[in-house]
Structures are given as structure tokens and as C-alpha cells.
Amino acid sequence: MALPTADLTPIVPDPAASLPPAAPPGRGRRRLRFLANWKAATGLAVLACFGLLAVIGPWIAPYDPSARGNDLVAGPSAAHWLGTTHLGQDILSQLLVGTRSVIVVGLLAGVVATVLAVLIGVTSGYLTGVVGEILSALSNVFLVIPVLLLVIIIASILTETDDLTIALVIGATAWPWSARVLRAQTLSLRQRDYVEAARATGEPTWRIIGFELLPNLTAVIAARFVDTVVFAVLSEIALAFIGVSGVSEWNWGTILFWAQSQQALAQGAWWWFVPAGLAIAVLGTALALLNFGIDEFVNPRLRSVTVPGMRVGFTPVLREEER
Amino acid sequence: MSFLLRRLAFYLFTAWAAVTINFLLPRMMPGDPVLSLISRAQGQLDTDAIRSLYILFGLDEEKSFLRQYVEYLGQLLSGDLGLSFTFFPTPVAAVIGDSLPWTLALVGFTTVLSFLLGTGLGVLAGWRRGSWVELILPVTTFLASIPYFWLGLIAITLLAGQGGAFPASGGFDPGVVPAWDWEFIGSAIHHTLLPAATILVTSMAGWVLSMRNMMVTVSAEDYITVAHAKGLPERRVMLSYAARNALLPNVSGFALQLGLIVGGTLLVEIVFSYPGVGFQLFQAVGAKDYPLLQGIFLIVTLSVLAANLLADLVYLLLDPRTRREG
Numbered sequence: 130m131a132l133p134t135a136d137l138t139p140i141v142p143d144p145a146a147s148l149p150p151a152a153p154p155g156r157g158r159r160r161l162r163f164l165a166n167w168k169a170a171t172g173l174a175v176l177a178c179f180g181l182l183a184v185i186g187p188w189i190a191p192y193d194p195s196a197r198g199n200d201l202v203a204g205p206s207a208a209h210w211l212g213t214t215h216l217g218q219d220i221l222s223q224l225l226v227g228t229r230s231v232i233v234v235g236l237l238a239g240v241v242a243t244v245l246a247v248l249i250g251v252t253s254g255y256l257t258g259v260v261g262e263i264l265s266a267l268s269n270v271f272l273v274i275p276v277l278l279l280v281i282i283i284a285s286i287l288t289e290t291d292d293l294t295i296a297l298v299i300g301a302t303a304w305p306w307s308a309r310v311l312r313a314q315t316l317s318l319r320q321r322d323y324v325e326a327a328r329a330t331g332e333p334t335w336r337i338i339g340f341e342l343l344p345n346l347t348a349v350i351a352a353r354f355v356d357t358v359v360f361a362v363l364s365e366i367a368l369a370f371i372g373v374s375g376v377s378e379w380n381w382g383t384i385l386f387w388a389q390s391q392q393a394l395a396q397g398a399w400w401w402f403v404p405a406g407l408a409i410a411v412l413g414t415a416l417a418l419l420n421f422g423i424d425e426f427v428n429p430r431l432r433s434v435t436v437p438g439m440r441v442g443f444t445p446v447l448r449e450e451e452r
Numbered sequence: 453m454s455f456l457l458r459r460l461a462f463y464l465f466t467a468w469a470a471v472t473i474n475f476l477l478p479r480m481m482p483g484d485p486v487l488s489l490i491s492r493a494q495g496q497l498d499t500d501a502i503r504s505l506y507i508l509f510g511l512d513e514e515k516s517f518l519r520q521y522v523e524y525l526g527q528l529l530s531g532d533l534g535l536s537f538t539f540f541p542t543p544v545a546a547v548i549g550d551s552l553p554w555t556l557a558l559v560g561f562t563t564v565l566s567f568l569l570g571t572g573l574g575v576l577a578g579w580r581r582g583s584w585v586e587l588i589l590p591v592t593t594f595l596a597s598i599p600y601f602w603l604g605l606i607a608i609t610l611l612a613g614q615g616g617a618f619p620a621s622g623g624f625d626p627g628v629v630p631a632w633d634w635e636f637i638g639s640a641i642h643h644t645l646l647p648a649a650t651i652l653v654t655s656m657a658g659w660v661l662s663m664r665n666m667m668v669t670v671s672a673e674d675y676i677t678v679a680h681a682k683g684l685p686e687r688r689v690m691l692s693y694a695a696r697n698a699l700l701p702n703v704s705g706f707a708l709q710l711g712l713i714v715g716g717t718l719l720v721e722i723v724f725s726y727p728g729v730g731f732q733l734f735q736a737v738g739a740k741d742y743p744l745l746q747g748i749f750l751i752v753t754l755s756v757l758a759a760n761l762l763a764d765l766v767y768l769l770l771d772p773r774t775r776r777e778g
Binding site: 266269270272273274275276277278279281282283285286306359363366367370371372373385388389394397399402403405406409410411412413414416417418421424 | 620708
């Protein structure tokens with residue numbers, strides 16, 4: 130399970146640190162520079178592959194994932210590239226068809242949680258007084274409660290557990306960490322001169338939040354969105370794995386559920402659970418890489434340095450070369 | 453002192469919030485699965501047990517909402533969490549009491565160890581940027597993306613089962629009687645090694661990454677340059693100057709990530725059929741055992757809160773300024 134790795138130190142771009150002294154780049158070049166970061170580029174490329182599979186997966190799947198066959202628990206072969214289950218179902222088809230559910234739930238839950246986090250985090254950071262404190266306390270409370278357990282409880286008392294419901298439940302419980310990070314950022318931003326100036330000229334609060342604060346929070350929001358998608362994907366798979374959500378809809382967790390409950394381990398049927406787990410790990414890694422890309426884009430200090438021929442370790446001494 | 457009091461008040465508030473969520477959830481639930489379970493077990497349940505389930509799940513329609521809430525709190529305070537349907541007719545409190553020590557031992561040990569190891573690796577990775585230690589980063593990223601429970605499945609396939617060095621399931625050997633003797637403890641440790649290693653490997657990654665980033669930030673500070681200029685040994689600068697200051701955010705992060713780690717650990721227990729809370733959760737989900745589910749949620753949340761309080765005490769020791777974080 131991925132842990133949120135973002136620390137709470139404000140990483141709002143400090144103009145002196147984030148821009149190289151030479152050539153103040155225009156918008157288009159900045160975007161290109163983001164892609165020039167190999168981590169971000171790799172992450173995006175892998176994500177694009179998964180996105181494509183989510184769209185075309187059900188069409189290119191060689192079999193109906195639920196159709197039973199005659200080869201029971203058979204290893205990989207020409208007919209079944211990734212082997213079959215206890216009912217002779219084709220595991221490759223299950224993986225391909227299940228991709229859509231994983232991507233949809235991940236993105237939808239990510240959007241819901243991020244919208245909630247922006248609403249709650251930015252408001253509680255900008256508004257002083259009782260409202261801000263209450264919203265902050267609310268996110269702190271949900272931060273310490275074990276979220277996965279809460280999701281399991283809610284999902285198990287729901288009668289309807291299709292992808293949409295699961296995504297909404299995960300989204301509704303996954304916002305606190307992002308809200309906390311955004312609040313910390315907003316607290317530091319609202320002291321900046323340009324925000325003070327906007328306030329002094331009498332701009333309405335919604336305009337200050339929408340046009341002065343939010344644009345400067347874009348990178349943080351993007352990073353939090355990516356992190357939340359990772360969390361949502363892992364939660365969805367965990368829910369399917371313990372059998373809370375419906376086991377009739379295919380996703381990678383459902384495959385693992387059947388592998389576990391049908392004793393795939395005892396039968397040595399590694400092809401049953403290895404591919405699904407690898408798919409999760411690759412998707413998670415791609416999202417994490419994308420996040421590193423965003424982090425390093427915003428905070429150049431975090432970039433890996435490779436200076437040939439020099440002993441690295443005296444990091445401060447290298448500070449000039451880093452830029 | 454005021455720091456601690458404030459934290460204590462916050463945890464009490466959070467505990468109250470968790471209890472209230474537990475109270476509200478079944479009352480918002482469509483349909484009455486609990487009622488049907490009760491009527492199915494009608495012959496075996498005595499009137500007291502039925503009454504307690506009615507209070508827990510809000511089946512007393514004629515009583516006012518506030519009245520229900522007060523009765524619910526009263527019942528929780530007396531330690532009554534209802535009866536488990538899976539382990540009928542054992543009370544939920546007794547069922548969880550059996551499994552909680554296993555989970556506490558597993559989670560407590562692995563979490564502390566993974567924090568120490570991960571932070572240590574993070575210090576190295578952040579200090580020696582650009583060297584081979586940087587290779588840790590992609591590896592840990594990959595490991596952090598793996599679900600705990602899946603790595604458990606892999607570990608069982610590779611290391612346990614027939615001819616393997618480790619047992620694949622259970623908390624102790626079938627022939628051993630649980631008691632405080634060496635035979636039992638040895639057997640329990642032997643069964644715990646593999647799940648513990650699984651959790652360790654996946655949960656460590658988060659600490660490595662956050663500590664690495666903090667080290668990078670700290671090592672650009674002026675006092676590090678001064679320490680270098682004074683000609684202090686590099687080791688000393690790394691540990692006493694950089695790492696010591698970089699550690700604080702990681703410690704306050706420790707408390708916040710505990711909830712997530714506990715969630716992952718519960719799933720590992722399922723894979724290993726480890727006799728802890730997670731495995732009971734699995735059985736409770738399968739059997740739609742709502743009293744047990746709710747009891748587990750409550751007890752685990754309270755345990756996490758207690759652990760948070762411990763982490764706060766450590767923070768108090770490490771940072772005399774005890775500023776509020778956030």
C-alpha cells in the first residue's frame with residue numbers, strides 16, 4: 130500500500146529557486162521541460178498504455194472473462210497466454226477486461242477526493258476563525274481514522290456495490306491527507322504580498338481563492354490527485370480481494386480474490402495471481418514516477434544530480450552546479 | 453504540557469467521532485440485514501443479547517434518536533459490543549480480545565522496525581545523492597506500489613509451503629498449546645517472520661522516500677555548510693547535523709501514516725491466515741457479521757489513537773520546542 134510521501138513543508142515555487150537564471154521560459158517551453166524529466170515522461174507513457182487498455186481491453190480480450198473452459202487451472206499455453214482458473218476461465222481476458230474498472234474507479238475516486246480536498250483544504254486555510262478551525266479539525270480526525278477499515282465497513286453495509294458506488298465511497302473518504310497539505314500551502318500563500326494586495330483592493334473572497342490562490346496551487350493539487358488515484362486503486366483492489374465489493378464484475382482484485390479463495394497458492398498456480406499483482410505494481414510505479422516528476426518540477430532541489438568525475442556527498446558545495 | 457493536553461483533547465474528540473460514525477452508519481443503511489440475522493437466530497439468542505443488538509443497530513424505531521444515542525454510548529462504555537454472528541454466541545469483545553494481541557505484536561514490531569530501517573536508508577539516499585545509493589529510489593518506489601497482501605502471496609509461494617522454510621498459515625504450530633512457554637513463543641515467532649518481513653519490505657519504502665526528501669532539503673541549509681567548513685567528520689555532519697533536523701517531519705508523519713499501515717497489515721493477516729484482527733475482519737465480511745465488523749473498526753481506531761499518543765510523546769522528547777505541526 131502506497132504511503133503518502135509528500136511532506137508538509139511548503140513547496141510553493143520560490144521564484145529564485147525554481148527558475149534557472151538563464152532564459153525565463155514561456156508556457157510552452159515549461160511544459161516541454163516537464164516532459165524532459167524522464168520520470169514524468171516514463172510515468173505518462175505507461176499510464177497512456179493502461180488508459181488505452183482500459184478503452185480497448187474488452188474488445189481485444191481473446192475470451193469472455195467469465196466463460197468456463199475445459200482446461201482447469203492450466204499453466205500458460207498458446208491458447209491461454211496467462212493460464213486458466215479453477216473454472217477454466219482465461220486469466221489474460223480477466224486482466225484485460227478488469228483494467229477498465231481499475232482505471233475508472235481510480236480516476237473517479239481521485240477526482241471526487243481532490244475536489245473535496247480543494248474545497249475543504251483551501252477554505253480552511255484561507256478563512257480564519259471558527260469555520261477554518263472546524264474544517265481543519267474535520268480533516269485531522271479523518272486522517273487518524275484507518276480509512277481502509279472505514280471504506281470496508283461502509284461498502285459492506287451497502288447493498289449496491291458497483292464500480293460507481295465503490296469509487297464514490299473511496300473518494301468520500303480519501304480526501305483528508307490532500308486537504309491537510311493544501312491547507313498548509315494556502316496558509317503560507319495567503320501571507321504573500323499579491324494576496325494581501327488583492328484583499329486590500331477589495332476583491333471578493335471567491336475571486337481571491339479562485340484567481341489568486343488556486344493557480345499557484347496547481348502543482349500541489351496535481352501531485353495530490355496522482356497520490357489519491359494510487360490510494361483509490363489499491364483500495365478498490367483490497368475491497369475486491371476481501372470480497373466486499375461484488376465478485377461478478379472483473380477487476381484485478383477480483384482475480385486475486387478467486388486465486389486466494391480457490392487455493393491457487395497450494396496448487397502452485399502462480400500464473401493466477403502474479404500477473405494481476407504485477408499490473409498493480411506497474412500502474413502504481415507509473416503514478417509514483419509522475420508524482421516525482423511533478424515534485425521535481427516544482428522543487429528543483431529534489432532532482433537527482435549526477436556530476437561526472439566529482440565526489441558527491443558534500444551536497445552543499447555542489448549547490449551552484451545543481452542549478 | 454499544553455501541547456500534550458491539546459493532543460489528548462484531539463484524540464478524545466476523534467474517538468468520539470469514530471464512535472458516532474459507528475452509531476450513524478447502520479442507521480443510514482438501507483434494509484435491515486441485522487434484523488433478518490437476529491430473526492434467523494431467534495431461538496438461540498436470549499432477550500438480553502437481542503436487546504443489546506437492537507441498541508447497537510438502532511432497531512428500536514419508537515425511541516427518539518437522542519435516546520438511542522445515549523443508550524448506545526452507555527452500552528459501549530460498559531464494554532458490550534454485541535454478539536458475533538460468526539463465532540456465535542461469543543460476545544464481540546471477547547472475539548476481538550483473542551485476536552488483538554496477535555495484531556498488536558505484528559504491527560507494533562514491524563512498524564517500529566520499518567520506520568527505523570527506512571529512515572536510516574533515507575538518510576543515506578538523501579546524503580549521497582548521485583551515488584549508487586540513488587538506486588534505492590526506483591526499487592523502493594516499485595515496492596511501495598505493491599499491495600502488501602500480494603507480496604505476501606508471492607512470499608508464500610517462494611518461501612513457504614511444502615519443503616519451504618516457513619509455515620504458510622496460522623499463528624503457531626497445530627500441536628502447540630498456547631501458553632507462555634518457549635515452545636509456544638518460538639512457534640509463534642517462526643510463524644510471524646514471513647508476514648512481518650512482507651509488511652517490512654513494503655512499508656519501509658514510504659519512510660525512505662520522505663526521509664530522503666527531507667535530507668535533501670536540510671543539507672542545503674547554511675549550518676551544514678558551516679559544519680563542513682569546520683572540518684567535522686562527514687559522518688558526524690550527516691547524523692548529528694542533517695539527519696537530526698530532518699527527522700522531525702518524519703516522526704510527525706509516522707503518526708499520520710499509521711492508519712494506512714494498519715489497513716495494509718490487516719490484509720496481510722488474511723493472506724497468511726494469521727490469527728489477528730485482520731483475519732477476523734475477513735471472516736466477518738464473508739459472513740456479514742456486522743457487530744464484529746463494527747467492533748473491529750472501533751477497537752482498531754482506538755488502538756491507532758493510542759499509538760498516535762505514543763508518537764506524540766516521542767516527538768515531545770525529540771523536539772523541545774513542541775511546535776504545532778501543520
